[in-house]
Amino acid sequence: MIKDTSGQDQLVVKSKRFGKPIWAAITIAVTVAASAALMSGYSNAEFSVQQDELKIAKVERGDFVRDIATTGRIVAANAPxxxxxxxxxxxxxxxxxxxxxxxxxxxxxxSPELQNALQQQNSELQRLHGELERKKLEARRQTLSLNKTLDLAQVELNAALRENRRAQLSIEKRLISQIDLEKAVDDLARAKLNFKHAQKEVALAKDTLAFELKSAQSTVSRQQLVVDELQRKVSNxxxxxxxxxxxxxxxxxxxxxxxxxxxxxxxVDLSAFEAELQVSESYANELGLGMQVLLKIGSHEVMGELSAISPEVNEREVTTRVRFSQQGLSGIRQNQRISARILLENKSDVLMVKRGAFMQEGGSVAYLISDGQAQRIDIATGAVSISEVEVLGGLKENDQIVISSYTPFKRAERVMLR
CATH class of the missing domain: 2.40.50.100 (RNA polymerase II/Efflux pump adaptor protein, barrel-sandwich hybrid domain)
Structure with missing residues (x-):
């Protein structure tokens, strides 16, 4: 009879092994060290944000162009x-x-009134022409009479000269008396005086006739101007x-x-167009005639220059005109909508970074990316363009900063990126 299986049992003695506890201790130590290191990193950062949700840009050096983006329309440069x-x-x-x-x-x-006035003044002009011709005929008649008087005085003078010479010869031969000689001398003196006055009277009369003719001619010329003016008005x-x-x-x-x-x-003159742009009044003081403007007209990009700036502000905008070359352009239409960039400033060898929502902080702070963390630093910025921001201090070339909104950072000094 078998009472139990105790007779079949064998005692097994377990040997002491030290390898597994050592490796387990090493593993625990490494894990603790790693955790400590990780906790040390987190201890410096106030909290963490998802890096994929941020926009990061590198600080670069190059040519900086400050410009203004605006819109406008095509207008006729000449629309009289x-x-x-x-x-x-x-x-x-x-x-x-x-x-x-x-x-x-x-x-x-x-205009019947204007037509009638022209006819009246034309009639007056014809009358004055007739009056002028009459005065010319009268002047010729008077000139002839004056010449006749002068010729008669000349004849009398010549006769008196002959009588005087005859009397001089006769008195030498005692053929005439002294009284007759004196009479011949008096006649010669009278003839000379008459001839002298006749010459002056003729010259004065001719001057008077010339003046009257000139006055009549001026009256005709003045009336001709009146007629010409009315004729111009009628033609217009x-x-x-x-x-x-x-x-x-x-x-x-x-x-x-x-x-x-x-x-x-x-x-509307279709041979010459200009661009009319609306610019925010905040840039009004920076605009100047001759500034370069890049226009995008349909699929074409052309350069132009500011040719006019409105002196007034309308609905918080300033109206400007841009003159550009139409060579090589086609299909331009009146009131066609366009976009433009006004180039305010161009600098070379400038530190700059892409423009982003981080400028809402005023451009005085930035979060610098380093070793998986974003550290808040003070920076200085200058001019701002459509796509870039000039960096004046606080950053160096090839630095990377967060350019998206800093709202998730809650003004923390250091943020872990995960």
């Missing part, structure tokens, strides 16, 4: 208005949108296009009564 030159009823010869060439009649004004009743292009807005109705110098229509 056509005005009525006189009061009257206007007849429009074109419609809005019609093409016109320079010098083409576009409207005419009917036919209003002509001042430029080649298309008709813009019609400012009066057909057959309307217009006053002098009233606008009738606008013309």
């Amino acid at each position: 208005r056509i005005y009525a030159t006189e009061q009257g009823v206007v007849t429009l010869l074109v419609k809005a949108g019609d093409k016109v060439t320079k010098g083409q009649p576009v409207a005419t004004v009917d 009743l036919d209003i002509e296009a001042s430029v080649s292009g298309i008709v813009g807005n019609m400012l009066v109705e057909p057959q309307a009564l217009v006053t002098k110098n009233q606008a009738v229509m606008t013309l």
